[in-house]
Amino acid sequence: MTRVAVFQPTTGIDPAANTAALVKAIEKTAAGGGTMLFTPEMSGLLDRDAKRASSALREPERDEVLSACRDAAAKHGLWLHIGSLAVLTSNGKVANRAFVIDAAGEIRATYDKIHLFDVDLPTGESWRESNVYAAGDRAVVVDDTPVGRLGLTICYDLRFPDLFARLAEAGADSIAVPAAFTVPTGMAHWHVLLRARAIEAGLFVIAAAQVGHHEDGRNTFGHSLVVDPWGEVLLDLGDQPGLGFVEIDRARIADVRSRVPALAHRRSIPNVTHQ
Structure with missing residues (x-):
């Protein structure tokens, strides 16, 4: 059994305040016996004002949120999955990037969100992630984490089951889905999609x-x-900020897959014909 923690914040527009909240969550995870902490999408800054947010953007090696989290992970000897940070890339664009940090504070893996959310909602809200972010181009599985082989996704990726299938086929034991879901889509789809992805792939979804x-x-x-x-x-942390703990038993994966071996039965689907 592996004890992990999940952090559910209300991230704001001040990176320093957000950093303090993340470091405190790391401290609480260690105090609670957790071996790994999972945080949501945009853990360092959540700001829809692109001009204001741009002043806080840095390359990863200069990002103060990332640096402080690495130091805290090393200090407390635990692994950390930063669901994502907005960071500048070498070509001057912005990436919505996840970071997996080990117990020595080293970055073990990164993942850039592949699927970008562009939509006009009936509520009048409009989201255009592609206006700011460059899409990632690779799927990532991180070996030898406290939860075994960890597949990485971010938020809108949840709606694309092929990505989860590829991660499962690559040997993932767990898949992280950090998110900042809107309330209407969350109420309609969040629970059912996460449960479906876990069932389809026969693994843990965090x-x-x-x-x-x-x-x-x-x-x-x-x-x-x-x-x-x-x-x-x-674990379901409900609708309030907080930190929750859960025990992960990887033996459950083999048990479930032995009863429903859907992953082993997966086949390449031929081209569709119209008749």
């Missing part, structure tokens, strides 16, 4: 989420979840 009313005016759904390979919800 989904740290943003929650509440944010300084930039948005509202996020919360309900950070941990789902086991059978689709059972092991």
Whole structure:
């Protein structure tokens, strides 16, 4: 059994305040016996004002949030999955990038969000991630984490089951789904999609989420979840900020896959014919 923690914040527009909250969550995870902490999408800054947010953007090696989190992980000897940070890339664009940091504070892996969310909602809200972010171009599995082989996704990736299938086929034991889901889409789809992805792939899904009313005016759904390979919800943090702990038993994966060996039966689908 592996004890991990999930952090559900209401991230704001001040990176220093957000950093302090992350470091405190790392400290609480260590005090609670956790071996790894999972945080949501945009853990360092959540700001829909692109001009204001741009002043806080840095390359990863200069990002103060990332540096402080690495130091705290090393100090307390635990692993950390930063769901994502907005960082500048070498070509001057912005990446929505996840970081996996080991117990020595070293960056073991990164993942740039592949699927970008562009939509006009019936509520009048408009989201255009592609206006700011460059899409990632590779799927990532991190070996030898406290939860075994960890597959990486971010938020909107949840709606693309092929990505989860590829990660499962690559040997993932768990898949992280950090998110900042809107309230309407969260109420309709969050639980059912996360449970479906866990069932389809026969593994654990660990989904740290943003929650509440944010300084930039948005509202996020919360309900950070941990789902086991059978689709059972092991942890649901509800609609308030907080930190939750859960025990991960990787033996559950083999048990479930022996009863429903769908992953082993997966086949390449031929071209569709119209008749």
